[in-house]
Amino acid sequence: MNKGYLSIVLHGHLPYVRHPEYEDFLEEDWLYEAITETYIPLIHVMERLAHDKVDFRLTLTLSPTLLSMLSDGLLQERYLKHINRLIELAHKEVERTRWQPEFNHLASVYLVRFYECRNTFEKYGHNLVNAFKGFQDSGKLEIITCGATHGFLPLMDVVKPSVRAQVKVAVSHYERLLGRKPQGIWLPECGYNPGDDEILKEAGLKYFFSDAHGILHGVPRPKYGVFAPVYCKSGVACFARDLESSKQVWSSIEGYPGDYQYREFYRDIGFDLDYEYIRPYIHPDGVRINTGIKYYRITGSDNKQAYVPHLAQEKAAEHAGNFMFNRQRQVEYLHDFMQKKPIIISPYDAELLGHWWYEGPMWLEFLIRKIHFDQDTIRLITPSEYLYENPRNQVVTPSMSSWGWKGYSEMWLQGPNDWVYRHLHKASERMTELAKDFSRNGTTNGIVKRALNQALRELLLAQSSDWGFIMGTGTHTEYAVRRTKEHLLRFTNLYEQIKSNNIDEPWLKDIEYKDNIFPEIDYRVHQ
Amino acid sequence: MVLLRKIKDRLKKIIPRQKKQKKIAQAAPLKIRRGAVSRLGKKDTVLGTQELAVGKTKFSTPAPVPRGIPRVIQELPAGYGQDRVVLQVRDPWWLHSYWEISGGTRDRLQRELGDSFHSAKVVLRVYDVSHIAFDGKNAHRYFDIEVGFDSTSWYIDNVGPGRSWCVEIGLRLASGKFIVISRSNTVYTPLEGPSWITDEEWMIPDEMFARLYGMGFGFGRSSPVGKVWQERMRRALFSGVLASPGMASMSSPAKKIPKPRQFWLVVNTELIVYGATEPDASVTVQGREIKLRSDGTFTLRFALPDGKQVIPVEATSADKIETRTITPVVTKETK
Numbered sequence: 001m002n003k004g005y006l007s008i009v010l011h012g013h014l015p016y017v018r019h020p021e022y023e024d025f026l027e028e029d030w031l032y033e034a035i036t037e038t039y040i041p042l043i044h045v046m047e048r049l050a051h052d053k054v055d056f057r058l059t060l061t062l063s064p065t066l067l068s069m070l071s072d073g074l075l076q077e078r079y080l081k082h083i084n085r086l087i088e089l090a091h092k093e094v095e096r097t098r099w100q101p102e103f104n105h106l107a108s109v110y111l112v113r114f115y116e117c118r119n120t121f122e123k124y125g126h127n128l129v130n131a132f133k134g135f136q137d138s139g140k141l142e143i144i145t146c147g148a149t150h151g152f153l154p155l156m157d158v159v160k161p162s163v164r165a166q167v168k169v170a171v172s173h174y175e176r177l178l179g180r181k182p183q184g185i186w187l188p189e190c191g192y193n194p195g196d197d198e199i200l201k202e203a204g205l206k207y208f209f210s211d212a213h214g215i216l217h218g219v220p221r222p223k224y225g226v227f228a229p230v231y232c233k234s235g236v237a238c239f240a241r242d243l244e245s246s247k248q249v250w251s252s253i254e255g256y257p258g259d260y261q262y263r264e265f266y267r268d269i270g271f272d273l274d275y276e277y278i279r280p281y282i283h284p285d286g287v288r289i290n291t292g293i294k295y296y297r298i299t300g301s302d303n304k305q306a307y308v309p310h311l312a313q314e315k316a317a318e319h320a321g322n323f324m325f326n327r328q329r330q331v332e333y334l335h336d337f338m339q340k341k342p343i344i345i346s347p348y349d350a351e352l353l354g355h356w357w358y359e360g361p362m363w364l365e366f367l368i369r370k371i372h373f374d375q376d377t378i379r380l381i382t383p384s385e386y387l388y389e390n391p392r393n394q395v396v397t398p399s400m401s402s403w404g405w406k407g408y409s410e411m412w413l414q415g416p417n418d419w420v421y422r423h424l425h426k427a428s429e430r431m432t433e434l435a436k437d438f439s440r441n442g443t444t445n446g447i448v449k450r451a452l453n454q455a456l457r458e459l460l461l462a463q464s465s466d467w468g469f470i471m472g473t474g475t476h477t478e479y480a481v482r483r484t485k486e487h488l489l490r491f492t493n494l495y496e497q498i499k500s501n502n503i504d505e506p507w508l509k510d511i512e513y514k515d516n517i518f519p520e521i522d523y524r525v526h527q
Numbered sequence: 528m529v530l531l532r533k534i535k536d537r538l539k540k541i542i543p544r545q546k547k548q549k550k551i552a553q554a555a556p557l558k559i560r561r562g563a564v565s566r567l568g569k570k571d572t573v574l575g576t577q578e579l580a581v582g583k584t585k586f587s588t589p590a591p592v593p594r595g596i597p598r599v600i601q602e603l604p605a606g607y608g609q610d611r612v613v614l615q616v617r618d619p620w621w622l623h624s625y626w627e628i629s630g631g632t633r634d635r636l637q638r639e640l641g642d643s644f645h646s647a648k649v650v651l652r653v654y655d656v657s658h659i660a661f662d663g664k665n666a667h668r669y670f671d672i673e674v675g676f677d678s679t680s681w682y683i684d685n686v687g688p689g690r691s692w693c694v695e696i697g698l699r700l701a702s703g704k705f706i707v708i709s710r711s712n713t714v715y716t717p718l719e720g721p722s723w724i725t726d727e728e729w730m731i732p733d734e735m736f737a738r739l740y741g742m743g744f745g746f747g748r749s750s751p752v753g754k755v756w757q758e759r760m761r762r763a764l765f766s767g768v769l770a771s772p773g774m775a776s777m778s779s780p781a782k783k784i785p786k787p788r789q790f791w792l793v794v795n796t797e798l799i800v801y802g803a804t805e806p807d808a809s810v811t812v813q814g815r816e817i818k819l820r821s822d823g824t825f826t827l828r829f830a831l832p833d834g835k836q837v838i839p840v841e842a843t844s845a846d847k848i849e850t851r852t853i854t855p856v857v858t859k860e861t862k
Contacts, residue, residue, distance in 0.1 A: 219722040400717040408618035
């Protein structure tokens with residue numbers, strides 16, 4: 001009989017980056033890298049578990065922007081080109097490293113991996129959503145949704161219709177792509193503002209997540225701390241992250257990913273090799289970029305040693321064992337103390353596993369197998385399942401919070417990015433005005449309706465928290481600034497054209513083609 | 528308030544108990560190879576900072592890329608011609624406000640006020656409106672921030688957690704009279720610690736809660752939960768390192784440790800082997816078959832480690848009758 005539950009939650013998200021107007025667009029690589037290093041490896045993990053009949057439960061956010069990109073034909077085609085180029089490069093690497101056995105072996109490993117990626121990509125008809133959907137339909141994976149474009153909701157406090165649009169567009173998009181209603185939502189950046197749960201309820205969502213202090217500083221005091229969910233007054237449940245398990249993975253000192261046997265993220269042949277040789281595989285403008293082929297392990301000194309896959313694998317197994325052991329002790333302790341089965345919520349950025357921490361997916365697989373075969377103290381569970389089995393919970397209003405830097409809004413509200421809110425809020429108000437005007441008289445004809453829908457797309461795209469995040473980090477902010485301005489300007493143009501009943505159709509068509517997210521959006525949700 | 532203090536005191540006593548839990552969590556000793564930096568020695572390691580660094584790698588763009596025809600991005604308007612002030616919560620201790628005073632309003636005030644306009648100050652008046660329906664007069668207290676005509680936004684500190692706030696932007700005349708231009712929305716700052724309200728039906732023994740509370744943040748020093756973190760946060764807030772998320776260090780500028788010099792050099796060698804034969808011949812290099820270009824030429828590129836490489840290149844004619852072998856021998860030595 002188990003004494004408690006562990007819920008592993010992976011948050012998969014990337015901002016919407018798709019530039020049909022360019023042949024090759026650097027920032028689209030964020031997606032291609034994540035497909036090769038995170039999404040496909042995660043699919044492989046689940047395939048192997050299913051094949052070996054290991055019962056497991058995982059919760060995964062597929063943010064609406066990520067879902068859109070994974071199911072977009074143009075990006076699929078470009079990914080195929082991308083992976084084919086990598087395969088070609090890996091072939092060359094196998095040859096080039098012939099006299100360096102330690103690298104030669106790695107080059108072959110990469111080659112095989114890239115082929116596997118391509119096979120998997122093709123097996124699911126170029127659309128990885130099919131793979132995830134399959135695991136959800138088999139009951140092992142719970143896919144949750146997120147804000148439509150990952151807008152940070154606490155900074156939309158004065159424009160609630162935008163919160164509603166972020167949530168409702170996400171929910172209907174999820175239904176269309178995954179064929180069922182989402183049960184839960186990952187609030188972008190875990191940003192919760194009391195009262196937003198009412199909107200989640202309107203959208204039919206059953207639960208969301210907050211950072212630990214969201215519940216711990218909630219009112220009234222939570223009886224079980226973060227080890228049981230609470231209900232907001234609306235009846236929507238809130239689960240909070242367990243920081244201890246987070247820290248084991250995140251921390252640069254105690255954290256697993258910093259182990260010396262693991263692959264070094266910052267040494268990539270895109271930067272290390274001779275320019276002329278690598279040139280066809282970096283950006284067409286000649287800027288060196290990461291290729292994904294990395295030969296070194298973290299080592300622990302500047303004199304980096306070659307990566308040894310089987311040693312890294314042993315480490316991943318050891319770390320999985322350690323993680324499980326700590327959760328068992330945690331659960332035993334809590335169980336005695338709470339007189340109730342605790343639930344431990346361990347959420348991670350999905351892209352942490354694989355992209356940043358190359359061995360992350362392997363670690364996850366070891367962990368799941370060990371939990372399944374080696375013990376019965378903890379049981380993996382999804383939040384929905386937990387609520388189904390434990391319907392009675394305390395009523396608490398969580399505190400405003402986020403899982404971002406310093407725990408509140410500062411990451412998205414500081415010198416380099418605070419200028420955006422004046423414009424974002426104005427645009428939201430204008431959108432509300434349009435939605436009101438045009439749903440009242442109910443006579444929107446084709447082109448006006450198209451313009452209204454596009455206006456909402458532009459507004460949502462401008463709201464992505466990713467732009468503020470990048471501006472906040474202060475490095476290479478140009479693209480983020482540009483995207484924010486571009487969508488806001490397009491929105492304003494649309495607003496003015498709609499108000500003056502003078503819509504520039506060819507231009508509208510052009511931006512519909514460029515910003516083609518959420519084809520079935522309905523502007524009336526912005527109210 | 529007495530109750531609040533009591534609870535805080537009690538929590539203070541309980542907080543050291545985390546240490547016990549720390550033992551539990553570490554019961555399975557995990558060798559940490561980065562042992563050179565002792566776990567306790569490096570207190571400024573912040574979970575949040577690490578997450579930030581990792582988060583950045585999702586958007587790994589090495590350098591701004593020139594993109595064909597430079598496009599002129601139209602600028603956003605400086606304002607929208609309205610009188611408006613908005614208030615937002617940054618964290619339990621800080622608010623952010625932005626505002627706009629339209630040209631029309633400014634002109635009108637200048638006209639109406641005449642000379643006293645020039646001695647007037649633009650002021651952001653911050654009201655504590657906790658638990659009341661604010662009517663402009665009934666705030667618990669307020670304070671003014673002189674912001675000047677050129678500012679359009681402000682970070683407001685000295686607000687406390689768990690309170691409701693509202694601001695007005697306006698002119699304060701030399702006489703002390705305050706002319707309101709616009710009033711903001713009301714916001715509520717989150718609590719900085721656990722609530723002192725315990726649900727009646729769910730009485731929670733303090734002891735039990737505090738143990739859960741300790742577990743809740745594990746041994747994390749960076750979580751907004753717990754005293755250590757809060758103290759850190761306050762120090763950070765008052766030491767002016769606000770705007771740069773990357774700065775974890777709070778060392779005083781007077782004691783700057785000289786940075787280690789960053790100069791470096793890397794040298795690698797590669798060997799290019801190239802040649803040509805009949806386009807339909809088959810060629811092996813070190814016994815492995817290679818592909819010829821359609822004109823019969825070939826190029827191979829090898830990373831060249833130290834040592835001796837013997838590289839037999841053998842070509843066989845299409846009819847397998849003739850064979851030619853050439854064997855370069857290359858020795859590389861690094862001194």
